[in-house]
Amino acid sequence: MTAPLLLSALLLFLSHAVPSWPGVRPALMARMGRPGFMALHSLGSLLTLGLFVLAYRAADGGGVLFVPAGWAAPLVALVMPLAFLLLVARVTTRFGTLDAPDPPRGIYRITRCPGSLGLLLWALAHLNATGDERRVVLFATMAAIALFAIVKNDTVLRRNAGGRAYRAETSAVPFLALPGGLRAALAEFGWLRLAGGLAAYAAMLAVHPWLFGVSPLYWMN
Incomplete structure (x- = not known):
């Protein structure tokens, strides 16, 4: 490296x-x-x-920093649908602004940082399943960007009354706070977002070998 x-x-x-x-x-x-x-x-x-x-x-790939555990690759396949659902919900649900956030709705009832959390899940799951220096740098960088976004957004929310009220009602950790209840969150999330997230995941499974030279499900063979 x-x-x-x-x-x-x-x-x-x-x-x-x-x-x-x-x-x-x-x-x-x-x-x-x-x-x-x-x-x-x-x-x-x-x-x-x-x-x-x-x-x-x-x-080049550089040295091997660690050898992934046998369960690391299956964990990626398990986590990635969740990451895609979070990202799809983030881009299809209005938030407002950090200075004046909208009342929490849909995915924001579950977690107030779905996009950054989705990116973080993707990065950490892949980091855990690699081990060579080059890919460790890649996924560690993406994880750092996601963590920074979570901390930065929380810092901005703390600086105004509307943001503080929003923080008090919601949580960065999924399901820790559920304003309006889980039923309202799932109803507002909707089947279309669920289908969109799973379709995006299926598309990535299809193009992953072509883009990156390896099937995400190689461990099943």
Whole structure:
């Protein structure tokens, strides 16, 4: 493994962390306007992601840091449908803003950070099932980005009355708090989101060998 991979991983993390940190984001938006800030943030994220992909492809696998347990690969197959459900629910359910969150609805009754939690589950499950240096850097970086987002969003929510009230009613840990009850959460989640999450998972199973050279279900053979 080479130093460029580690440097590109750091830049990728910073491209997400620095512009979105409380205090930095409002200052940049005040100076550049929302469209300018979003364009800069998106461009920075894409550039650093591109650098990371190039460095990842150029690096060899490196040494083996640990040997995954036999149950690690089946655990990935078990966790990934949950990750896809969280991500699909996140992009299809309105949240409002961190300064003025909407009343919790659907997936937000179950957890207030479904997108970051889905990314974190994906990263940690894959990290546990790998072991070579290159993929450890990849999944550790993604896990760090997800954890940062959870902490950052919670920090912003604490800074205003609406956010504090939202935090008091909800939980980052799934099912720890259920405003309105589990029945309301499941009813608002709906069958379409369930079908969409499972369809996305099935699609990833199909394209995973082509994209990454290995079937997620190789352990069943």
